[in-house]
Amino acid sequence: MPAPSHAAAPRTVRPATVTARGWGWRHAGRTTPAVHALDLDISPGERVLLLGPSGAGKSTLLHALAGVLGDADDDGEAGESDETGSLLVDGGPPRGQRGRAGLMQQDPETQVVLSRVGDDVAFGAENLAVPRDAIWPRVHEALADVGLSHLPLDHPTSALSGGQKQRLALAGILAMRPGLILLDEPTANLDPAGVLEVRDAVARCLDKTGATLVVVEHRVSVWKDLVDRIVVLQPGSGANPAVLLDGPPDRVLAEARTMLTAAGVWVPGYVPSTRGRAAEQAPGAGGLLLAAENLGVSRQRPRRMGLRKVPPVPVQEGIIAQVRAGQALAVTGPNGAGKSTFALTLAGLLEPVNGMVSATTDLSRGAGITPYQWKAEQLIERIGTVFQEPEHQFVTGKVLDELLFGPRHLGHGEDRVDELLERLRLTHLVDANPYTLSGGEKRRLSVATVLAASPQVLVLDEPTFGQDANTWAELASFLSELLDAGTAVVSVTHDAEFTAALGGTELKLAAAEAVAP
Amino acid sequence: MRQELNLRGNAALLAGANPLSKLAAVVLITVVLALSIDWVSASVALFFELLLFPLAGLTLALLWQRGWPLILAAAVGGWSTSILAPDSGRTLIDAGIWTMSEGSLETGVGFLLRGLAIALPAILLVSCTDPTDLADALAQKARLPHRFVLGTLAAMRLVGLMAEEWQTIGMARRARGVGSRGSVLQRLKATLGQSFGLLVQAIRRASRLAVTMEARGFGGGPRTWARESTYTPLDAWVLAGGLVMAGLAVTAAVSAGTWNMVWAGN
Numbered sequence: 001m002p003a004p005s006h007a008a009a010p011r012t013v014r015p016a017t018v019t020a021r022g023w024g025w026r027h028a029g030r031t032t033p034a035v036h037a038l039d040l041d042i043s044p045g046e047r048v049l050l051l052g053p054s055g056a057g058k059s060t061l062l063h064a065l066a067g068v069l070g071d072a073d074d075d076g077e078a079g080e081s082d083e084t085g086s087l088l089v090d091g092g093p094p095r096g097q098r099g100r101a102g103l104m105q106q107d108p109e110t111q112v113v114l115s116r117v118g119d120d121v122a123f124g125a126e127n128l129a130v131p132r133d134a135i136w137p138r139v140h141e142a143l144a145d146v147g148l149s150h151l152p153l154d155h156p157t158s159a160l161s162g163g164q165k166q167r168l169a170l171a172g173i174l175a176m177r178p179g180l181i182l183l184d185e186p187t188a189n190l191d192p193a194g195v196l197e198v199r200d201a202v203a204r205c206l207d208k209t210g211a212t213l214v215v216v217e218h219r220v221s222v223w224k225d226l227v228d229r230i231v232v233l234q235p236g237s238g239a240n241p242a243v244l245l246d247g248p249p250d251r252v253l254a255e256a257r258t259m260l261t262a263a264g265v266w267v268p269g270y271v272p273s274t275r276g277r278a279a280e281q282a283p284g285a286g287g288l289l290l291a292a293e294n295l296g297v298s299r300q301r302p303r304r305m306g307l308r309k310v311p312p313v314p315v316q317e318g319i320i321a322q323v324r325a326g327q328a329l330a331v332t333g334p335n336g337a338g339k340s341t342f343a344l345t346l347a348g349l350l351e352p353v354n355g356m357v358s359a360t361t362d363l364s365r366g367a368g369i370t371p372y373q374w375k376a377e378q379l380i381e382r383i384g385t386v387f388q389e390p391e392h393q394f395v396t397g398k399v400l401d402e403l404l405f406g407p408r409h410l411g412h413g414e415d416r417v418d419e420l421l422e423r424l425r426l427t428h429l430v431d432a433n434p435y436t437l438s439g440g441e442k443r444r445l446s447v448a449t450v451l452a453a454s455p456q457v458l459v460l461d462e463p464t465f466g467q468d469a470n471t472w473a474e475l476a477s478f479l480s481e482l483l484d485a486g487t488a489v490v491s492v493t494h495d496a497e498f499t500a501a502l503g504g505t506e507l508k509l510a511a512a513e514a515v516a517p
Numbered sequence: 518m519r520q521e522l523n524l525r526g527n528a529a530l531l532a533g534a535n536p537l538s539k540l541a542a543v544v545l546i547t548v549v550l551a552l553s554i555d556w557v558s559a560s561v562a563l564f565f566e567l568l569l570f571p572l573a574g575l576t577l578a579l580l581w582q583r584g585w586p587l588i589l590a591a592a593v594g595g596w597s598t599s600i601l602a603p604d605s606g607r608t609l610i611d612a613g614i615w616t617m618s619e620g621s622l623e624t625g626v627g628f629l630l631r632g633l634a635i636a637l638p639a640i641l642l643v644s645c646t647d648p649t650d651l652a653d654a655l656a657q658k659a660r661l662p663h664r665f666v667l668g669t670l671a672a673m674r675l676v677g678l679m680a681e682e683w684q685t686i687g688m689a690r691r692a693r694g695v696g697s698r699g700s701v702l703q704r705l706k707a708t709l710g711q712s713f714g715l716l717v718q719a720i721r722r723a724s725r726l727a728v729t730m731e732a733r734g735f736g737g738g739p740r741t742w743a744r745e746s747t748y749t750p751l752d753a754w755v756l757a758g759g760l761v762m763a764g765l766a767v768t769a770a771v772s773a774g775t776w777n778m779v780w781a782g783n
Contacts, residue, residue, distance in 0.1 A: 068731045103732040110725035113671050113733070119649055122743035158677065172683035174732060298682070349688040376696035385692035391718065392689035395710065409646055409694045435717070447634040453694065 008446030015044035015212045015395025016100055016179035018065060018309070022085030023024060023067065024242075025060055033061040037085070039240035040231065044179070047206065047213040048508045049223050052233035053263040054468070057242065058216040061087075061233075062182045065214065066103035067094035076195070078140040090361060099128040101180040102173030106188050107468070108162040111169035116197055117143070117160075119166060124176040135175075142171035145208060146201040157308025161335060163194025167201045170502050174205055176299045181206070183215040188220065188466035191335050191494045195222055202226070218468050219508040220260075221268035224249050226335075232256055264440070268272040272473035274501045278484045286324035287489055289363040289457055290346065290383070292356035292370070295319040297338055297345045314353040315341055321507050323457055323488045325362075328479075329494045339492045346490065347385040348372045363456055380406055384455030390446035390460045391435060400430040406453035423478065440471035447475065452483075458482065464498050476501040529574030529645055531755070536642075536651040537658050542759025543638040549763040550635050555777045556627035558770035561618035562634040565762045566641065573645040589630025599625020648673060650746070657746040664736075671730060675722055679715060686714045728746040 010356055020040040026033040035057035050058045063069040064087055087093075089100055097142055102124070106113060106244045114120040121139045130138070143149045144166040160168060173181060183202065187195040202228050210457045219222055220230075230252040232245040245256050248454055253260070254266060260267050297319070300312035316338035322344070323329055331339045344350045346357055348371025359382070367378045374382070388395055403420060407413035421427045424444040429437065434445060443463065450458065458479075464472050479489050479502055493499060499506060531539065550562055570576065581588070598621070605620025617625075652670040656663040681758040695707055 025523075063728070066732045068728050069745035098736065098738075101732075103728070105725060107722075107725055107731065110722055111729055112674070113730055114649060115674050116649060123730075127736070127738075129739050132743060132745065135741070136687050139743070144673075157655075158674075162655040169729075176734060182535050255778070300656070319568065344688060347692065349691055369745055370600065376691050376694045379691065380694040386684070386694070387689045389685075390715065392686050393693050394714075395690060395693050395695060406694050470571050 013177045013209045013211050014179050015045050015210050016090050018180070018212070018214070019088045019091070020085070020339070023087040024084040025057070025064060025066075025084075025146040026082040027060075028081040028132045029328035032237065033082070033084075034056075034235075035064075035242055035466045036235075036240070038087075038233075040243060040246075042212060042214065045210050046229060047214055047227040048215070048228040049220070049230045050214060050216045050233060051220065051230060051263075052244070052261065053235065054440065055235045056233040057235070058233060059184050062103060062184045062214065062216060065089060065094050066101045066182050067097060068103065069351045070445065099124070099176045100178055101182055102176055102178040103182045104166065104169050104173060104184065106172070108165035108169070108189060108398065112157045112160075112165055113172075115157055116153065117148070117151050117157055117168060118157040120157055121171045121175050124172050128176055138175045138177070139171075142174040145174055145205050147197075147204075147277040147470050148452055161194065162190050163197040163303045164196070165321050166190065166198045170198070170201055174209070176208075178211060180212045180214070183213070183217070183219070185216055185466070187217065187219070193335070195219075197227065199223065204345055217263070218466075219252070219266045219267065220249075224253075224268055228489040232260070261469065264336055264470035264472075266469050270469070271497050272469045272476075274473050275477035275480050277480050277503055282463055286326040286486075286488070288322055288324055288360050290323035290357065292319050292321040292342075292346055292357050294320075295342070295345065295352055295357060297341045297350065298353045299341050299350065301351075306341050311353055313340075316509055317354070318356070318508075319509070321346070323490055325456065325488050326483055326486045328483055328489070328501065329504040330499040330504065330506045331481040331488045331490065331509065332494070332499065332506055333509035334511045337511050342509065343459050343461055343490060343492045344385070345372075347383050347457075348374055348391060349385060351358075377409055379454060380425035380450075381410055382455055383457040384453060385457060385459045386463060387463065388449050388465060390510050392450065393446050397433055398430070398434050400427060402434050402445060402449050403452050406449065406516070410453060413452060415450055416454065420452060424448045433474050439466060440468055443471055444474070445468055447478070452473075455487070457490065459487070460493075460494055464495045472498070519625070529572055530751070531569070531573045531641075531645040532647075533751060534645075534755045535746060535748050536646045536654040537746075538748065538755045539646060540651075542755050542762075543642045545759045546638050546763050546766075547635050549767060550631060553767075553770060553777050554624070554627055554631065555770050555775035556623065556630050557773045559627060559630035560624045561633040561769045562762055563630055563637065566634065566637045569641060573640070573641045575641060575644045579644065580637075580640060583644065584636060587636040587640070588633065591629050591636060595625045595629025597625075598628040599778050606767075611722040650744070652675045653742060653744050654746040658744055658748075663740060665733070668730075671726060672723065675719070675726065678722070679719055682718055683711070683715055686711055686718070690714065695762040727754050 018040065020038045024033050024036045024037040034335065042457060050060055060069065089097060110255055112120055113123050118139055121142050122135050125135045125138055140149070148164065148167055148171060171190060187198050190198065196325065199222050207236050213228070215223055226352060227249060229247065231243060232252065233242050234240060234244040245252050256471065257267055261270055287488065296314035298312040298314045298316040300310050302309045319342055321329065331343055333339050340348065345352055351372050357371055359371055363382055367374050367382065371379065371383060395405055403417045404414060407417065426441070426445060434442065437445060461477060478500060483502065489502065491502070520702035546562060550559060577737055600615040600617050600621065602621035602624040604616055606618050608616055608618045609622060610617040650668060652666045655661045656666040695710060696703060765774065
């Protein structure tokens with residue numbers, strides 16, 4: 001391996017070494033191993049990006065290096081988990097070395113432990129029994145390193161944005177002075193601004209501490225310039241070694257470009273090709289289905305103060321929008337502008353604070369003008385909504401039942417299910433439990449379940465967040481087919497390429513003036 | 518909900534006292550008041566508790582916002598006691614199926630006051646005590662196991678998240694055609710399904726949080742505390758205040774002849 005180019009950086013920690021020899025891990029209750037026959041050496045101070053298709057065991061490896069494997073999560077129904085070979089950090093098993101490695105996971109909400117910023121950063125250092133006098137200087141230093149030193153120590157952690165929460169988690173890790181920093185898709189749940197915030201904070205901290213880095217992420221362009229080396233893993237079995245490719249970023253990306261794009265990795269400069277619209281639609285074409293008139297939206301319900309009902313303060317007001325058959329509408333804008341809230345209100349799931357959402361007779365077909373007042377069965381065959389987190393929408397224990405759920409309630413449309421299964425590549429999963437699917441499969445299933453009720457309007461909340469390039473391209477192509485077939489598609493998104501792939505009009509919401517309480 | 522877990526900006530005197538001494542004073546007053554059913558001890562305690570409001574940074578409006586279920590419960594309890602308790606003295610209202618007499622009204626008012634006098638100290642404690650500081654005190658001063666105390670504290674933060682998640686899951690299920698409107702049975706069924714969805718999410722979140730905590734070295738080993746939980750002279754005053762309030766309440770009731778142990782009967 002080439003010597004890390006950051007060797008000149010002043011070191012405040014002793015960077016860690018990672019050695020894997022024929023290492024494998026099978027989770028309890030699973031028949032196939034998550035990682036099989038892994039041989040890997042990472043020298044102190046190296047920065048490694050781990051790539052590979054889902055199911056290659058990237059997260060399992062990070063958890064093992066952090067010494068937290070096998071305790072929480074993944075409690076299988078039967079059988080013990082099974083470890084083969086050896087995986088060592090600084091020559092010893094990771095489990096006995098609390099604090100040598102720091103791990104950041106995907107979901108920002110669960111990366112925060114305590115309710116005040118200062119306490120949260122101090123938490124790890126306290127657990128490592130760092131003397132009190134030494135903790136607070138570490139806290140201040142770590143907060144400065146991640147760019148959060150402007151916050152008072154008693155600032156509530158619940159008031160932070162997703163990107164800030166991840167930076168806070170990084171500060172908590174830094175305060176432990178670990179020699180190995182492990183990032184498991186740290187930016188998958190963040191908007192583009194948050195992604196850069198976190199990436200830059202990581203870069204600064206690594207330059208300062210010289211710690212070893214292992215990061216798992218689909219979006220290569222974000223991390224490419226920060227790492228020295230890319231390791232591509234593959235689902236291991238039999239004779240296949242776990243490591244498929246290993247080397248400097250440019251070489252690996254050049255050699256494995258085809259393989260990586262096939263595996264759905266976001267290789268820099270690559271936008272997957274998608275199906276184009278049959279014909280470019282002129283704005284205003286297509287029958288009007290749904291309109292927002294001077295709409296004010298909020299997630300809060302009216303508050304009851306004694307006998308009075310106080311309406312909530314809208315996060316966004318005066319929104320005017322039209323949803324037309326066969327037309328795409330992209331809702332864009334900065335975080336906190338109320339994009340999702342607007343989409344949910346438009347979809348008849350939240351009550352407008354003021355103004356109104358009205359359905360034309362083409363859409364309402366006798367159900368009344370206000371979608372919020374429709375019964376659930378009336379709603380799903382008119383407006384379908386796909387939530388950001390697919391798991392929120394699962395209502396059964398089997399993929400097939402999940403798809404049949406809508407049609408059974410409506411009493412028609414069961415014949416469409418087979419076609420949807422086929423089209424969204426879910427046929428081989430019909431008997432699986434929805435919660436056990438991979439991220440991309442869950443996304444495809446959540447889209448399929450909503451479409452099974454044949455809605456005329458489809459509303460999607462950040463459908464491409466955290467998705468690999470394959471799922472992304474499939475989704476964009478599938479939606480363009482739907483548009484050609486006359487469905488209206490409303491998507492809340494930060495993804496400019498996705499918006500471009502669907503075409504149509506864009507509704508830009510400005511940042512909210514009032515700070516949400 | 519999530520904001521209330523944080524006491525930022527409460528600069529009241531009692532916010533600076535150690536949570537354990539406040540807890541001890543509250544327990545003392547509550548236990549003494551629970552011993553007797555009479556209106557004198559309850560009103561004396563209530564009088565002092567109201568005096569403490571500014572010291573805890575509490576106002577009547579905030580009290581109503583945070584404690585209205587307790588206050589309503591006390592009022593309902595007082596009303597039903599006054600119409601159901603055995604009658605004595607002059608009859609005040611006679612509505613056929615129930616009557617309210619001087620004697621039963623007195624018992625009812627006693628019940629109402631006691632309910633308030635017992636509930637208020639707890640509300641006072643919550644409004645001037647940060648959960649993190651309470652956890653610090655419980656682990657460092659009361660020597661409760663830190664795994665348990667800090668685990669509970671971290672879980673409490675998730676409770677606020679769950680409230681938001683509940684709303685989201687409700688909408689997500691409506692978008693799947695699960696109605697939460699309609700007959701009582703339909704609503705019940707929808708609520709059960711939604712609760713299950715929330716439970717699944719709660720377990721997933723909790724296990725991810727557990728991994729986060731473990732990866733930050735949380736476990737059974739020795740740990741230090743960044744925030745030292747200390748006692749100050751103020752804590753002696755808080756304890757003394759609790760003793761005096763409890764003592765005055767009992768003395769007043771005994772000298773007025775109304776002291777009436779719950780188990781002694783009438």
